[in-house]
Amino acid sequence: MARFIDELKRTHLCGDLREAHVDQEVVLFGWVQSRRDHGGCIFVDLRDKSGVVQVMFDPSIGQSFELGDASRSEWVLGVKGKVRDRGEMKNPRIPTGSIEVIALEATVFNKSETPPFAIEDNTETGEDKRLEYRYLDLRRPKLQKALIARSKMMSTTRQHFDQNGFIEVETPYLLKYTPGGARNFLVPSRHQPGSFYALAESPQLFKQLLMVAGYDRYFQIVKCFRDEDMRLDRQPEFTQIDVEMSFVNEDDIFGMIEGLLFKLFKNVLGMDLHEKYPSGHFPRMRWGESMRRFGNDKPDLRFGIEHIDLTELVTEHDGGGIPFFEPIAKKLKSGEYRKDLPEEIVKALVIPASGNFTRADGDKLEQYVKGMGAGGLARAKLGDDGSWTQSPLSKSVTDAMRVAINKACNAQPGDILCFQFGPVDKVHTIMANLRVHIAKKLGLIPEYGSGGRFELLWITDPPLFERDETSKRWAAAHHPFTRPHDACLDLLEKDPGKVLCHRYDVVLNGFEVGGGSIRLHDPSVQARVFKAIGISDEEAEQKFGFLLRALKLGAPPHGGIALGLDRLAMLLTEGEAIRDVIAFPKTQKGTDMMTGAPSPVNAEQLVELKIATLK
RNA sequence: GGGGUGGUAGUUAAGCUGGUUAUAACGCAUGCCUGUCACGCAUGAGGCCGCGGGUUCGAGUCCCGUCCACCCCGCCA
Numbered sequence: 001m002a003r004f005i006d007e008l009k010r011t012h013l014c015g016d017l018r019e020a021h022v023d024q025e026v027v028l029f030g031w032v033q034s035r036r037d038h039g040g041c042i043f044v045d046l047r048d049k050s051g052v053v054q055v056m057f058d059p060s061i062g063q064s065f066e067l068g069d070a071s072r073s074e075w076v077l078g079v080k081g082k083v084r085d086r087g088e089m090k091n092p093r094i095p096t097g098s099i100e101v102i103a104l105e106a107t108v109f110n111k112s113e114t115p116p117f118a119i120e121d122n123t124e125t126g127e128d129k130r131l132e133y134r135y136l137d138l139r140r141p142k143l144q145k146a147l148i149a150r151s152k153m154m155s156t157t158r159q160h161f162d163q164n165g166f167i168e169v170e171t172p173y174l175l176k177y178t179p180g181g182a183r184n185f186l187v188p189s190r191h192q193p194g195s196f197y198a199l200a201e202s203p204q205l206f207k208q209l210l211m212v213a214g215y216d217r218y219f220q221i222v223k224c225f226r227d228e229d230m231r232l233d234r235q236p237e238f239t240q241i242d243v244e245m246s247f248v249n250e251d252d253i254f255g256m257i258e259g260l261l262f263k264l265f266k267n268v269l270g271m272d273l274h275e276k277y278p279s280g281h282f283p284r285m286r287w288g289e290s291m292r293r294f295g296n297d298k299p300d301l302r303f304g305i306e307h308i309d310l311t312e313l314v315t316e317h318d319g320g321g322i323p324f325f326e327p328i329a330k331k332l333k334s335g336e337y338r339k340d341l342p343e344e345i346v347k348a349l350v351i352p353a354s355g356n357f358t359r360a361d362g363d364k365l366e367q368y369v370k371g372m373g374a375g376g377l378a379r380a381k382l383g384d385d386g387s388w389t390q391s392p393l394s395k396s397v398t399d400a401m402r403v404a405i406n407k408a409c410n411a412q413p414g415d416i417l418c419f420q421f422g423p424v425d426k427v428h429t430i431m432a433n434l435r436v437h438i439a440k441k442l443g444l445i446p447e448y449g450s451g452g453r454f455e456l457l458w459i460t461d462p463p464l465f466e467r468d469e470t471s472k473r474w475a476a477a478h479h480p481f482t483r484p485h486d487a488c489l490d491l492l493e494k495d496p497g498k499v500l501c502h503r504y505d506v507v508l509n510g511f512e513v514g515g516g517s518i519r520l521h522d523p524s525v526q527a528r529v530f531k532a533i534g535i536s537d538e539e540a541e542q543k544f545g546f547l548l549r550a551l552k553l554g555a556p557p558h559g560g561i562a563l564g565l566d567r568l569a570m571l572l573t574e575g576e577a578i579r580d581v582i583a584f585p586k587t588q589k590g591t592d593m594m595t596g597a598p599s600p601v602n603a604e605q606l607v608e609l610k611i612a613t614l615k
Numbered sequence: 616g617g618g619g620u621g622g623u624a625g626u627u628a629a630g631c632u633g634g635u636u637a638u639a640a641c642g643c644a645u646g647c648c649u650g651u652c653a654c655g656c657a658u659g660a661g662g663c664c665g666c667g668g669g670u671u672c673g674a675g676u677c678c679c680g681u682c683c684a685c686c687c688c689g690c691c692a
Contacts, residue, residue, distance in 0.1 A: 036650095054651090056649095056650085072643095097652085128685085429689095591683095
């Protein structure tokens with residue numbers, strides 16, 4: 001029978017003790033945060049998941065002084081003691097600072113080697129080192145708070161969908177491989193050598209089948225696996241809040257998800273989004289408008305610096321004397337490029353004079369955009385009379401063009417105009433990133449984190465197809481089961497690039513935190529979509545046969561959405577990266593710094609699977 | 616696949632144009648100290664300068680290659 005744990009049960013958490021507990025005897029279990037030795041008395045800050053409290057070991061009180069004297073950082077202690085008021089010696093910087101615990105009796109559950117880094121929030125230790133000792137990193141209050149918040153998000157989610165009549169259904173992770181979308185992790189089959197399962201990149205097809213099966217309202221908090229390259233907000237395995245509903249339109253789904261997000265903000269941050277969105281709804285923006293104003297489909301609305309599309313203006317002026325612009329203007333005028341869907345565009349954005357950008361800053365911006373494949377960053381500073389200075393364009397640009405651009409950009413003296421031109425996607429990528437980059441340089445938003453502002457919106461009505469430049473064909477922009485707008489059905493054959501669809505993303509501070517669509521349940525329209533992207537009946541049957549068959553056996557109209565739980569958690573907890581809200585994340589190359597995964601396996605395992613590796 | 620940044624005690628960093636014994640702070644160890652809470656004071660230990668090659672009389676420093684981490688493009692809901 002051990003004295004502590006068996007006889008002495010924990011009575012309180014360290015961080016919960018307050019003046020109200022004075023004179024109470026308490027039993028605490030925790031880790032030594034720090035130890036201060038005054039020769040006579042010793043102070044130990046004891047930490048558990050709730051916080052820290054000061055324990056005092058006094059040689060004249062109790063029998064535990066020797067233990068306090070010997071203890072070191074991260075030792076695991078049990079302490080029985082009495083809470084007392086600190087009198088004049090209060091520490092206002094910590095929540096428990098007005099009291100302390102006088103140790104009467106204590107035990108060492110476990111000693112600790114000197115940890116490789118200190119367990120404290122403002123750590124300077126590099127992330128790779130912290131990932132190697134992830135269990136130590138997870139002891140830091142910041143990470144504990146993040147994971148607790150994440151847990152709160154999951155319980156809130158389950159509660160929300162439960163209250164709204166949803167059923168949580170688990171779907172398989174080991175799937176039949178279906179082409180398209182993300183690259184899959186493959187899992188070899190032992191029973192059928194040479195065959196492989198694919199790890200689920202999402203439960204997409206299964207949730208649609210659940211609608212066909214009549215479950216009507218499904219959700220799942222589910223792991224997804226994608227063998228693609230990592231980013232700050234991407235991990236090879238991540239968690240989605242996956243939702244599907246029958247007999248609904250976009251408004252129904254938006255309302256359900258808005259309801260969830262309102263609760264998540266309330267329960268995790270204590271923030272009432274009704275103050276910002278009194279209607280209970282987030283603003284909506286069409287995809288086309290988002291691309292025009294921000295260059296991507298996940299605009300950060302916390303700041304301006306919007307894009308100005310100059311393509312039309314430049315065409316009217318035949319390039320306006322600017323050699324870079326002239327070829328594009330010519331092609332648009334001659335009709336080689338369609339005016340409504342040009343292959344190349346000209347865009348500008350304005351760095352306000354208040355930013356005090358120097359030429360050196362401009363050169364750095366140029367380096368930045370070159371890193372994204374830009375040829376350069378043409379720019380011009382506005383003089384008091386509207387002239388362009390510090391610019392290679394200033395000599396050749398016509399006065400009319402210059403005045404027109406200044407007006408279109410609403411540029412003021414001292415402002416700097418930045419230009420990009422060329423293929424649409426490239427210009428958009430570069431300008432969208434440049435916009436955010438400049439906003440950070442100007443301090444309009446912090447390097448990471450919300451800065452206390454949360455801007456949510458829906459992006460709606462994107463094109464159904466996108467141009468695949470390698471095959472020169474149309475491809476499904478999302479997946480081929482997205483329902484086109486009824487008004488666009490005629491265009492499926494005539495002008496696929498102009499077909500809009502019932503797809504939507506929910507965006508928070510420049511991050512896509514969710515996306516979904518209303519699905520196509522009409523087999524005849526489905527056939528036309530396949531045809532538009534060059535998928536034959538046989539091919540469709542082979543790839544998606546089970547779903548297509550199901551859609552012909554009484555499929556209700558349905559649609560859904562999936563929210564990225566990790567990204568949402570990152571944003572709500574002010575994390576720097578998605579890794580901060582995942583207990584055991586992987587590095588950018590997919591390795592686990594702690595366990596060393598992935599690793600080679602021994603030859604017998606490969607023989608059993610009948611797998612040979614290539615050199 | 617491509618571009619960028621970084622890698623020096625346990626940790627974080629400094630180390631200039633190549634030069635003799637590679638610095639500092641924190642941490643750690645030992646001793647002193649009964650009111651600290653970033654405790655203080657004294658003493659001390661601690662280094663494959665990521666790895667491999669090259670240039671040189673001499674490389675932490677210059678060159679080439681490579682590995683690792685992070686950020687971005689491509690890719691990816």
